[in-house]
Amino acid sequence: MSVSAGERKMIPRSEDDILSLLDAHFPRSGRGLLLGRGDDCALLAPAELPRALTCDVFVEDSHFRTRYFTPYELGWKALAVNVSDLASAGADPEGFALGLTLTGRESGEWLDACFSGMADLAGRWNMALAGGDLARAGVLHFSITAWGRVECADLRRSRARAGDVIFACGEIGLARTGLLALENAGTPEDVARVRREYPASCAAHLAPEPRVEFALALAELAERSGAAVRMGLMDLSDGLARDLPRLLDSRRTGLGADIELPDAALHAEVLRFAGEQGESAARFAFRGGEDYALIGTCPPELEHALETLGARRLGEVRAGGMTLNGTPWTAPGFDHFG
Amino acid sequence: MSVSAGERKMIPRSEDDILSLLDAHFPRSGRGLLLGRGDDCALLAPAELPRALTCDVFVEDSHFRTRYFTPYELGWKALAVNVSDLASAGADPEGFALGLTLTGRESGEWLDACFSGMADLAGRWNMALAGGDLARAGVLHFSITAWGRVECADLRRSRARAGDVIFACGEIGLARTGLLALENAGTPEDVARVRREYPASCAAHLAPEPRVEFALALAELAERSGAAVRMGLMDLSDGLARDLPRLLDSRRTGLGADIELPDAALHAEVLRFAGEQGESAARFAFRGGEDYALIGTCPPELEHALETLGARRLGEVRAGGMTLNGTPWTAPGFDHFG
Numbered sequence: 001m002s003v004s005a006g007e008r009k010m011i012p013r014s015e016d017d018i019l020s021l022l023d024a025h026f027p028r029s030g031r032g033l034l035l036g037r038g039d040d041c042a043l044l045a046p047a048e049l050p051r052a053l054t055c056d057v058f059v060e061d062s063h064f065r066t067r068y069f070t071p072y073e074l075g076w077k078a079l080a081v082n083v084s085d086l087a088s089a090g091a092d093p094e095g096f097a098l099g100l101t102l103t104g105r106e107s108g109e110w111l112d113a114c115f116s117g118m119a120d121l122a123g124r125w126n127m128a129l130a131g132g133d134l135a136r137a138g139v140l141h142f143s144i145t146a147w148g149r150v151e152c153a154d155l156r157r158s159r160a161r162a163g164d165v166i167f168a169c170g171e172i173g174l175a176r177t178g179l180l181a182l183e184n185a186g187t188p189e190d191v192a193r194v195r196r197e198y199p200a201s202c203a204a205h206l207a208p209e210p211r212v213e214f215a216l217a218l219a220e221l222a223e224r225s226g227a228a229v230r231m232g233l234m235d236l237s238d239g240l241a242r243d244l245p246r247l248l249d250s251r252r253t254g255l256g257a258d259i260e261l262p263d264a265a266l267h268a269e270v271l272r273f274a275g276e277q278g279e280s281a282a283r284f285a286f287r288g289g290e291d292y293a294l295i296g297t298c299p300p301e302l303e304h305a306l307e308t309l310g311a312r313r314l315g316e317v318r319a320g321g322m323t324l325n326g327t328p329w330t331a332p333g334f335d336h337f338g
Numbered sequence: 339m340s341v342s343a344g345e346r347k348m349i350p351r352s353e354d355d356i357l358s359l360l361d362a363h364f365p366r367s368g369r370g371l372l373l374g375r376g377d378d379c380a381l382l383a384p385a386e387l388p389r390a391l392t393c394d395v396f397v398e399d400s401h402f403r404t405r406y407f408t409p410y411e412l413g414w415k416a417l418a419v420n421v422s423d424l425a426s427a428g429a430d431p432e433g434f435a436l437g438l439t440l441t442g443r444e445s446g447e448w449l450d451a452c453f454s455g456m457a458d459l460a461g462r463w464n465m466a467l468a469g470g471d472l473a474r475a476g477v478l479h480f481s482i483t484a485w486g487r488v489e490c491a492d493l494r495r496s497r498a499r500a501g502d503v504i505f506a507c508g509e510i511g512l513a514r515t516g517l518l519a520l521e522n523a524g525t526p527e528d529v530a531r532v533r534r535e536y537p538a539s540c541a542a543h544l545a546p547e548p549r550v551e552f553a554l555a556l557a558e559l560a561e562r563s564g565a566a567v568r569m570g571l572m573d574l575s576d577g578l579a580r581d582l583p584r585l586l587d588s589r590r591t592g593l594g595a596d597i598e599l600p601d602a603a604l605h606a607e608v609l610r611f612a613g614e615q616g617e618s619a620a621r622f623a624f625r626g627g628e629d630y631a632l633i634g635t636c637p638p639e640l641e642h643a644l645e646t647l648g649a650r651r652l653g654e655v656r657a658g659g660m661t662l663n664g665t666p667w668t669a670p671g672f673d674h675f676g
Binding site for chain 2: 049061062133145147219
């Protein structure tokens with residue numbers, strides 16, 4: 001829902017104005033809530049099932065640039081990265097709380113577009129905005145805590161054994177292509193050109209699609225097949241190079257993986273961009289962060305069932321280190337504090 | 339628990355270093371959790387009772403200054419403001435998620451002290467740190483979502499009727515005294531002097547005490563007396579002038595209040611500071627924010643029972659506007675975006 005054209009151009013002047021704009025986009029009550037926004041706390045209904053809960057921050061110049069994100073995309077992605085975490089736990093998204101720090105540069109129109117993006121994503125699963133807080137600082141900062149119902153098997157990391165299949169749902173390296181192409185675009189005209197030339201990559205970076213339906217189908221399969229405790233899943237936020245050791249709990253288990261990323265497994269835009277940079281597409285994709293694909297491990301006998309759900313094989317778990325297309329991998333992945 | 343002296347001086351270099359420091363202060367599993375930190379999501383156990391949930395941000399130069407907050411106090415207060423919201427809903431604090439944005443200036447010693455303050459407060463109610471996220475920006479930024487179990491009556495705003503008693507648990511205007519005195523202190527020596535001269539005020543601003551025990555006793559009283567639906571409660575974060583209309587839902591109900599703040603009801607430091615500023619102590623205290631006292635409304639017949647719990651009468655609800663010590667009140671309160 002959008003507020004009327006007459007209201008859209010206003011510059012919000014007070015917390016109450018911004019709260020009214022939120023009310024125009026998000027109903028005050030919703031799924032799983034006994035009491036919604038507007039009091040000191042929301043009240044979550046008693047739950048017979050476990051709830052998965054995650055908290056992700058989304059910060060200007062650390063996770064995004066206002067130079068090439070539209071406000072709609074910012075609202076969408078701030079929530080999407082949390083929903084992706086819920087998916088990786090096999091949870092059905094139910095609600096969220098929003099901590100929003102504005103800089104004072106945001107107009108009413110800007111906020112309206114931002115809340116539209118967030119509300120459109122929330123609406124897919126009928127997620128309720130249960131509460132939150134507004135503040136002001138020099139940096140635009142979203143902080144979202146989201147939760148969802150775990151109806152079947154809960155899925156988590158660290159369940160791999162040697163010989164298990166590593167699979168992915170979603171593209172590898174596509175968001176990194178979008179990020180780097182957009183970072184290279186200095187002017188609004190450059191940004192528009194990159195959006196035309198790399199549409200899938202830009203979409204993957206600017207407005208990623210959380211893989212909820214795949215994850216829920218996977219959780220059901222895990223429950224039905226009795227293989228829940230043998231199925232690992234996580235979302236790919238920092239790139240395969242950094243996230244695979246987390247999925248395998250490599251420090252503790254000593255497990256590694258043989259990964260195959262042939263050109264046929266990569267998006268045409270990834271191949272084109274890596275080629276322009278004179279890089280190996282496989283190595284480029286293997287390092288790339290923020291794909292919000294889901295990666296997981298399962299016993300080999302479930303590989304076919306996973307493919308029917310839309311996943312594809314990336315490789316195999318083994319004792320020892322990591323190889324990419326047969327070559328040992330040693331370089332690290334991405335670290336905000338590195 | 340504190341990490342060893344050898345580790346304390348290190349400058350954290352990676353997310354993993356900071357996560358290890360968190361592990362030294364907060365156990366990985368805890369109350370109400372099937373799965374704690376370390377995966378994409380935490381898993382909250384099924385709950386027969388409702389859960390209250392709140393989200394508050396705590397932002398450098400908007401809510402605090404590193405110039406006069408110690409890191410221990412920052413960690414304490416970032417969580418305390420959330421726990422105060424839980425108290426105002428009559429909830430027993432159970433767990434929280436932390437979104438922490440650092441600037442890169444924080445040493446390992448600084449982080450250790452900050453996490454100590456947060457862990458000391460969390461430990462009072464055995465609250466679990468269930469998850470979170472780290473990021474980097476130019477501004478220090480805490481974002482906490484906390485939840486708790488509502489075992490008796492849930493308490494909320496907007497339940498007042500004309501003739502009800504308005505009560506408070508905690509000092510009025512003391513935190514504002516601390517804030518303004520510290521803001522006036524330009525050098526570390528000035529800060530030390532203010533801390534000596536206004537110890538209670540500084541403590542109220544720097545390390546507020548959430549009124550959980552009072553709130554839980556109040557919830558039990560409300561349940562026992564059958565008066566739950568007639569009892570309003572909220573936490574005083576923006577000052578009486580701004581928060582009272584919220585407690586009374588004045589816009590909708592048209593309710594106001596006659597408030598009495600005689601000198602005898604105010605802390606000696608508030609009287610002294612307001613006197614030095616040449617201000618009326620009552621007006622000064624009435625405007626003051628961030629006290630994290632609890633304020634509420636109840637039917638007159640419960641006034642005595644409330645006093646035995648430690649609350650004291652502030653005044654009475656009536657139709658119409660607001661008076662302070664018999665004089666009509668018109669000036670607005672505090673607004674981050676005002």
